[in-house]
Amino acid sequence: MKTFLRSFALIVALLGISVSLSAQVTTASIGGTVTDGKNEPLAGATVKATHVPSGTVYYVSSQVNGKFNISGMRIGGPYTIEITFVGFNPERITNVSLALGEEATFNVVMKEDSATLDDVVIVGERNPIISSNRTGAQEIITRDKMDRMPTINRSLTDFTKLTPMSSGNNFAGTSYRFNNVTVDGASFNNSFGLSSSLGASGTEPISLEAIEQIQVMIAPYDVRNGSFTGAGINSVTKSGTNEWKGSAYWYMKSPSLEGTRQKDVKVPRGDFEENHYGVSIGGPIIKNKLFFFLNGEMDRLSNPVNYRPRPDKNTPTEGTNYSIADEKTLGELAAFLQENFNYNPGTYNVSNTPTQADRITARLDWNINSKNTLSVKYFYLKSFNTNRPSTSGAMPNGRGANKYAIPFSSSYYRTNNNFNIIMADLNTTINDRMSNTLKVGFSALRDYRDMDGGFFPEVNIGDGSSTGGKSTAFTTFGTEANSYNNMLNSDIYQIQDNFTWIVGDHQLTFGTQSDYRSFKNGFANSFAGQWKYDSIEQFYEDARAHLDWVAAGSNPATRPTSNASYYKQVYNASGKEGFPFAETSVLTLGFYVQDKWTITPKFNLTLGLRADIPIFTSSLEHNPIFDGVVFAGGRTIDTAKLPSTKVLISPRVGFNWDVLGNRTLQVRGGTGIFTGTPPYVWISNQAGNNGMLFANVPTKYAFSGEAVMPAPTDGRPAKASIAITDPDFKYPQLWKSNIAVDYKFGNGWIATAEVLYNKDINAIYHVDINHPNLDRSWVRELNGPDNRPYFLNNKLNSEAYDVIMMTNTSKGYSIYTTLQLQKDFIDGPLKGLYVNGSYTFGTSKSVTDGSSSVASSAYKYRPAVNPDADELGYSAGSFPDRILLQVAYRKEYAKCMASSIGVVYQRYMPFRYSYTYNGDVNNDSYAFNDLVYVPKSMDDIRIVKKAGDLRTNEQIWAELQRFILQDPYLKKHRGEYTERNGAKAPYVNQVDLNFTQDFFVQMKNGKRNTIRFSFDIQNFLNLLNKDWGVQQTTVLGNQQYQFLEMTEKPSAANNWTPGFTFPLNNGERLSSTFEDYISSSSRWSMQFGVKYMFN
Structure with missing residues (x-):
């Protein structure tokens, strides 16, 4: 670690500036041209932008060609922009609001010999769609929209789904695993890949009350945006101002607020509760100078378990929430375990599962002087949620609770997710042509599992319905197979810097990127043992065979083998005391340069080149058992070798054409390569599944209830399932291209038609290289119309069970078209009305969905005809079409009340x-x-x-x-x-639907005190x-x-x-x-x- 820190510091010192892969743009900017009445540029005109709520002031002077640019500005507003020049009347633009990542354009014509000060209220810029810096597909959700639209789960997903090309957390058909979620530039996606975001399932990593704006970028051609091939989901927190603002709130759900009828089925009310409590406050520490914002929030939830065991086998289940599993059989099983193994499997009548979260967001903003602003943010989360047993590797219809199966409470588990994140950014205006943005941050993420009932093998029992295939699930008890010592410590160091230089018609950006991530992962599938029996009678027979053997004296020579349909248990093969952990780390450097070239006042072109360089810094163990062993395709493997360092180049070009020169008809688009990151758990699989940490117990003895097995003493070499990474493996890369037309008409209506095409360059999939090649003598075809390959011998080498290699494929693509119409009514009789409707259609194909964090599961749960071929299929996130309609309306009346209604309609395919x-x-x-x-x-x-x-x-x-x-x-x-x-x-x-009713009191100083019911x-x-x-x-x-x-x-x-x-x-x-x-x-x-x- 010390060596890394010295190397990292040296890199930063040599480069002078660095930027984080995960960080995105978190500010806004303005630009434009100052001319006189003869359309001649005015050089040296003073442009002053004042953020009215905080008094933050930004200064710049126009250049020789009359152009000006101010970057690193606070989002939101309102802003007042003043332009002055000797001999000309000052121009003043008020009520300007800036969206996240937006560059608002103001072309100002100065007037001579006028005694009147012009006041121009800009309202069109509140919608950043018609904007000179917009090229690719994106959606911006403002605070106003967040307050007016329904939010059922109080999550970011409630609002990112308002992106027309979204399907769940997938965007344009690309898996959620390849999104990049950031808040104020800090990584808020689970980069290790165990979930779609930070925080326990059912909770959020940050309170919605702390968010000012959300930006969803699917194809941004600005090279400053990176580390994703799906979507970049970028949020910015609220900040303090000169005005004291605060809130206290409570949101709740309960059984009485949930329906019980669906068609002719009446479902009993669930036993659950859900409460969210929070407070926010922000204001000045020193007026116009130093500000703070603070939010604290708690979640207390208990989630219902809908299915119950039926009293006995004669009780009908149709049209009820009874499961086929019955109380009598489950009770007898619990008594058997308690009597013979001194094990209490817990209750089979679990009615709800608890979830809890405590979170804090804190922010300080300091206007150091007119050229420098500093912002520091801190994020804290402590959370857990309780999960039903995983469906991974389950019998048909899962482990329940559902209409077929009821698990015991001992098979449930809790995931604990905690983090501390700190970010700081410094925005500097160097002179009229140069500015700089610097970000530094550190994240400490701590995740682990625990459970009730102590450690005991996981036992899955079927209903006895099958003799040739697999029985349907009936019940499960014992320690969930993936949860023994399951933990993850992640540390992330990140540095970001953007240097902007205005040279004539060119806005040049130079940057470099660095982040360092280290992971310590504890995971061993089936360490406590995993058993499957087709029927409860089969389990009793197996367990009694062991009990009879013990009663007879436990002679090792006569120990009975198991009749279980499936058994797996791993042991510590490292030769070291305790539980072995997999440790990996990676340093990622990035460099980019970009030129935003305003070729004419109507047309600008953005040209960028980005290079990402991942460097694996981990030292893994070499497994000598594979020396000289040849696998499919003539491959050999080295478990100590991670992929070599590769430079991944991402050129991009975007354009924006103001066809008529009045910002009513805009043609935009671009093409370029986007480099993402793999879920790092797929890299960590090699560290944890190399045959040196864990190995499979070789002999399947009758069920004994032993949760931890010692290493064999017979001298046999450890045999395990192996995960390996292709030495030529590259980070995922996707080529994105889009073309769009935006047309503004009829006093604010905006119609958009947009087409997006994605093509995989380096997609990821898994293959078992311990399967024989199709041309080998032990592979043949089946006879008949179904002539798929059949493995007469499914293992090339006996040294391992399977050898799952993560590699790349260029197969895969998606194409989506969106037709959209929207308007925000800001005046007139319909003031307060917002309408946004869209229709999106297309398709997405891929080789794999990567639905599992475990290499062997990612391989075996990919349906295929030939499991080792990169067969193209539909992506899980592929949707044929989707209709999305958003309508919101707010009206103040009676000088003390306001009502708001927001509706979201979706017609979509759920899966x-x-x-x-x-x-x-x-x-x-x-x-x-x-x-x-x-x-x-x-x-x-x-x-x-x-x-x-x-x-x-x-x-x-x-x-x-x-x-x-x-x-x-x-x-x-x-x-x-x-x-x-x-x-x-x-x-x-x-x-x-969302409905809110406000009751407010207007104070003498113009402030309000409001109570809102929603x-x-x-x-x-x-x-x-x-x-x-x-x-x-x-x-x-x-x-x-x-x-x-x-x-x-x-x-x-x-x-x-x-x-x-x-x-x-x-x-x-x-x-x-x-x-x-x-x-x-x-x-x-x-x-x-x-x-x-x-x-």
Whole structure:
């Protein structure tokens, strides 16, 4: 660490200026031209911009060509801009508001011999769409919009979804994992990649009350913006001013504020509560000089668990929130564990799960002098939430709680997420042509898991419904397989600097970037053991075999082996005491140069070149067992070797054309390369899964309840699943291009048409290089229409189970078009009305979604025909089209009241899914990842019944045929393989509504004291009618849908043709793909808030 700090300091000293990869632009700027009445430039005119609330003043003089530019300005306003020149009448522009990242343009014509001082109120600049510096796709959400639109979860996502090209947290089809979320330049995305943002699930890393503006950038061609291939989500906090402002607020949800009816189903009210408390205050410490802002907030939530076990097996479940799992069977299982293993698995009647968060945002702003301003921000979070057992590696239909399965409370776990972040930035105006912005920051992120019930193996028990495939889940107990000693310490150091130099018609920007990230990760899947049994009887049989062996004297020579369907347990193979942790670190340097060239007053061109240089500084352990071992493609591996240093070049060009010269018709666009970062957990996988820290327990003995296994003493070498990174691996890169037209008409209406195209250059996917090449003798094709590769031997080498390599592919693309119409009514009879409607359509294809943080899971949960080929499929975030309508209206009346209503309507597709087999059809050792071949006729499928099935093969085919014909996707793709994420869930029509009522007192000094009551209603349509707003989901799971079960593996005996059946679903014929989603998202719910404000 000391060596790094010395090296880092030397780099900074040599370069003079540095910038962080994760930092984005957090200020605004103004520019323009000063001319006289003859359109001649005026050199030396004084431009003074005053931020009225804080008294912050910015000065600059116009250049020889009359141009001026002021950067590093506070966002928001109002500003007053004054232009003076000897012999000319002063010009004054008032009520200017600046958006985040905006460069507002003011072309001023000075008048001679006039005794009148002109007052010009600028209102058009409040909407930064028609702006000379706008090129690519982006959305800006102001504080005013945040106050007027519904926010059901009080999260950034409630507002980023107002971006037309968004789908959940995915943008233009690109996965949320490749977004970059920053607040005041500090990284607020979970760069390690364990979640989409910082903070525990169900909580937010920062209070909405502390946010002034949010900016979503999908294709910004300004090279200062980087570290993402999805979207840059950039927020700026509130700051103090000369006026004292404060608030105290409480927002709550409760069962009485949630609907219980969806169509004919009445759902009992959940047992939960949700409360958010907070205070904010800001004001001057020294007027016009030093200001502060402070926000503190607490979340106290308990989330409902919708499903309960039914009392007994005879109790019907249809139309209820009862699960098929019953209390009698679960109670007997709990008694068995307590009596024979002295283990209490906890309760099976979990009604709610608690979540808690405490957060602080603090900010100081110092106007040092007219040329320098300093801002320091501090962010604090302490949070946890309680999670149901993970669905990763679960039996069909997950681990519950759901309509099929009920887990015991011992399998739940808590994630604790805490952080301390500090950022400081210095904005300096050097002279009329030069300015500089410097940022430095440090983040300490601490995440860990804990749970109740002590350590005990995780046991998954099925319902006994299958003999050839996999049983449906019934219950789970024990320590969640991924949670034993699961922790992560992340430290991030960042420095940023932008130097701007105005040279004639050129605005030049020079910058360099550096950040250093170190991670200490504790993770070992199945360290406490993970077991799967197809039925509870199978578990009892296995456990009793062990108990009988103990009762007989525990002779090692006669220890019984297990009958479990699946068993995995790893042990500490490092030879060191304690639990081994994986430690990785990376230093990323960046350099860029940019020229914003105003070629004519109507047309500007932005040319930029950016270079990102990741340098891995970790020292990993070498595993000698793989020396000389050859894997697929002739590859050899070295577990100590991370990718070599590579320079990643990102050229960009953007343009903006004011066609008519009056800012009514604007053509804009650009093209360029964007370099992001991988989720660093995928890099850390190599450090933690190298065969030197952990290895698999080699022998599957009958269930003993042992949670920690010692290393074997028989001298056998450790054998493990290995994660490795391709030595030629490159950080993700995406080529983005867009073209757009904005047209302003009819007193403020703005119509936009925009097309965005993305093409992968270096996308990421995982491949198992311990699988044999397809041309090897132990790989053959299946016979029949489904002739996919079949692995006669699925491991090339016995030294490891699987060897998952992270590598690159250039396959993948997306194209989206948005048509948008909007207006903010700032005067006239409709003053206070805001309307914004958009229609977006397109598609996105990728090789993988990267849905898991574990290398082996990222590989095995990617549905494919050939699991080791970079097959193109639909991205999880791909959406065919989306309608988004936003309407807000606010009206003051009676001199003491104001009412506001905000509505968001969306018509969208909630998710995509894949049709896969229930079973390992290609013998790659992974079930559920083989895409289905859809038979055209009975000749295309070999039907093999399960034992006890009384149907004839013809009856089974008839039922399968009916199912295929009722499903639009399957019907369309008969005689073909299904596609990854090819199937689409039914569209959702959702209306969310916000209503606020203000009561205020106008003070003599012009200030107000206000009490605000707010109501945020999710799924407002369901409140109006129980049959409306009901979502649908898939009957058999919403990621991988298994309607065909393999009952006989391919072999020479059956001519290499697997046998399948169309199984019963819990004793019933599967006749429909979808069913109504019994969930709170299908019913209306309301958040009530009370807020006191003074200003």
